[in-house]
Amino acid sequence: MPYFGFKGGIHPKYNKEKTSGKQIEKFNLNVGDEVVIPLIQHIGAPAEAVVKKKETVKRGQLIGKSKGFVSSNIHSSVTGEVVNIENAPHPIMGSVPSVRIKVTEIDDDFVPIDEVSKFQDKVLAAGIVGLGGATFPSHVKLSPPKKIDYLIINGAECEPYLTCDHRLMVEKTAEILKGAKLIQSELEIEKLIIGIEKNKPDAISAFESLKGEYDFELIPLEVKYPQGGEKQLIKATVNRVVPEGKLPLEVGVIVHNVGTCLAVYEACEMRKPLLERVVTITGAVKEPKNLLVPIGVPVGKLIEACGGPLGNIKKIVMGGPMMGFALFNLDTPVMKGTSGIIVYRDTDLPDLSMNNCIRCGRCVEACPMGLVPAIMEQFSVNEMYERLSEWHVLNCIECGCCSYVCPSRRPLVGYFKTAKREIMNMMRQKKDAAK
Numbered sequence: 001m002p003y004f005g006f007k008g009g010i011h012p013k014y015n016k017e018k019t020s021g022k023q024i025e026k027f028n029l030n031v032g033d034e035v036v037i038p039l040i041q042h043i044g045a046p047a048e049a050v051v052k053k054k055e056t057v058k059r060g061q062l063i064g065k066s067k068g069f070v071s072s073n074i075h076s077s078v079t080g081e082v083v084n085i086e087n088a089p090h091p092i093m094g095s096v097p098s099v100r101i102k103v104t105e106i107d108d109d110f111v112p113i114d115e116v117s118k119f120q121d122k123v124l125a126a127g128i129v130g131l132g133g134a135t136f137p138s139h140v141k142l143s144p145p146k147k148i149d150y151l152i153i154n155g156a157e158c159e160p161y162l163t164c165d166h167r168l169m170v171e172k173t174a175e176i177l178k179g180a181k182l183i184q185s186e187l188e189i190e191k192l193i194i195g196i197e198k199n200k201p202d203a204i205s206a207f208e209s210l211k212g213e214y215d216f217e218l219i220p221l222e223v224k225y226p227q228g229g230e231k232q233l234i235k236a237t238v239n240r241v242v243p244e245g246k247l248p249l250e251v252g253v254i255v256h257n258v259g260t261c262l263a264v265y266e267a268c269e270m271r272k273p274l275l276e277r278v279v280t281i282t283g284a285v286k287e288p289k290n291l292l293v294p295i296g297v298p299v300g301k302l303i304e305a306c307g308g309p310l311g312n313i314k315k316i317v318m319g320g321p322m323m324g325f326a327l328f329n330l331d332t333p334v335m336k337g338t339s340g341i342i343v344y345r346d347t348d349l350p351d352l353s354m355n356n357c358i359r360c361g362r363c364v365e366a367c368p369m370g371l372v373p374a375i376m377e378q379f380s381v382n383e384m385y386e387r388l389s390e391w392h393v394l395n396c397i398e399c400g401c402c403s404y405v406c407p408s409r410r411p412l413v414g415y416f417k418t419a420k421r422e423i424m425n426m427m428r429q430k431k432d433a434a435k
Contacts, residue, residue, distance in 0.1 A: 001193065001217050004239040006232045008368035009224040010401050012160050012322070014199065018288040019163040019280050024171055027291040027305055033103045035078055035296030036088040037063065040096045041335040042129045043136045044070030049099060055082045060110030060273050063099050066124065072137045072336075073127035075273040077294035079105040089332040091318050091325035098333070101296070112271035119186040119268070126267035127274045127336075132165075132228065132257035133319060135337040138264070141254060142183065149252035150238050151189045153180050153261055155196035155203060156221055156228030159320025162340045164278040165258050167290045169196065169203035176258050177207070177214045179265030183256065192216040195237050199223045225322065226399040230255045232368050244395050279334060283343040284310040293334050299341055300330035315344040322400040355408040363402035363412060369395050373402040373412045380415035385422050393419050 029035070040046045047064030051057055057076045064074030080103045088098035113125040124139040132154060153176070157165040169176065177194075184192045196204050198220045207218050219237050221227050231242045233255060240251040248255055256264075259277065266272040275295055279302065282288040286307025293302065299318065303309060317324040318332065319339055363373035371392060379388040393416055402412040 006235040014160045024290045027293045036098045036333045037296040038096045038098045039064045042072040047074045058111045075275045077275040078103045079107045089329040128263045131259035144249045148189045152255045153194045158225045158227040164280045173206040176261045179261035197221045280340040281306045284345045296333045298331045311345045314346045317342040362405040366401040366405045380419045
């Protein structure tokens with residue numbers, strides 16, 4: 001298929017060279033170490049703890065049960081003793097209920113998920129969520145109410161610094177394809193597309209080598225941020241536009257991250273729950289790495305595993321630099337959606353001194369959703385949320401392109417995040433009042 005592309009986007013410095021060629025290493029815990037596993041690691045209702053203090057748990061054992069359809073199971077990533085059910089640091093929500101477990105035994109075995117016949121129930125039982133960062137429960141996405149034409153596997157990994165998906169595509173190519181084919185078969189989807197940015201030639205070659213065994217189309221993507229955005233990827237690969245306020249299934253498409261496909265394969269073929277993930281640790285550390293990390297390991301431990309920081313650290317980001325979150329505590333644990341840890345010194349950060357908007361229009365050119373950030377900012381600053389809604393702020397994907405290109409360093413995406421929360425609250429209040 002041809003590459004159709006999408007409007008807008010930016011070309012930041014990608015800074016992937018430190019880890020793109022480094023094989024995935026396993027992060028090893030020791031007896032006596034502790035992990036803290038949040039019960040909120042996904043979009044939707046929090047999981048409910050099903051273990052108690054001083055209880056012994058096995059690796060892979062269910063410790064948090066999903067509450068409702070849009071929710072996800074949580075499993076222990078270690079064998080050990082439950083120390084406490086407590087609040088733990090969270091990069092977005094401040095602190096969240098979590099299960100603290102002390103490691104008593106190092107064991108690669110795991111408690112398999114229950115035998116169930118339905119595909120979606122296997123995914124639910126394994127606690128699989130979108131591993132590209134969105135963390136939407138995968139069993140929900142895999143239950144479309146209408147016919148799907150295309151399954152698109154997202155191998156763009158367009159965020160600077162991050163290489164965890166890149167390494168998975170090189171080292172786990174067959175397993176990713178097996179997971180994708182399972183999804184395609186179970187949902188009776190006609191076409192499978194793998195999209196990979198051209199700055200990952202070894203990943204493209206790895207998939208090309210398996211074209212004879214598996215039926216799929218491989219589309220090399222332009223290296224442009226946010227190429228991995230769901231709506232941008234759909235436009236670039238199949239030339240379909242997702243209507244405002246709608247999901248990709250409305251245009252007959254489902255998109256899944258490569259890591260999610262691997263997790264689906266392991267759940268269906270090995271009955272393995274989601275209890276670990278690959279994380280890129282990079283930036284100002286002595287030895288940047290791609291590590292396979294049990295869920296719940298504190299971020300500080302990962303930095304230590306990479307030889308410690310280089311110089312005086314100013315900022316640590318969980319995720320990518322464009323859409324990630326600054327951490328306030330090194331005890332913040334790795335979660336299902338943690339793709340990277342980026343360590344910054346003073347000298348690594350740009351001058352963010354803010355000036356008045358000069359109406360240059362760069363933010364309008366860069367916005368991949370066709371919005372007008374310069375005008376939207378004025379409504380945001382003046383808390384004119386109803387007017388802002390008319391300018392389609394809810395369509396903002398919070399990619400940060402507008403803030404990146406702004407010569408006046410206006411914190412545009414920050415304004416829009418706040419505005420979206422306020423508008424959603426207003427909509428909920430109107431809905432409740434109408435009942």
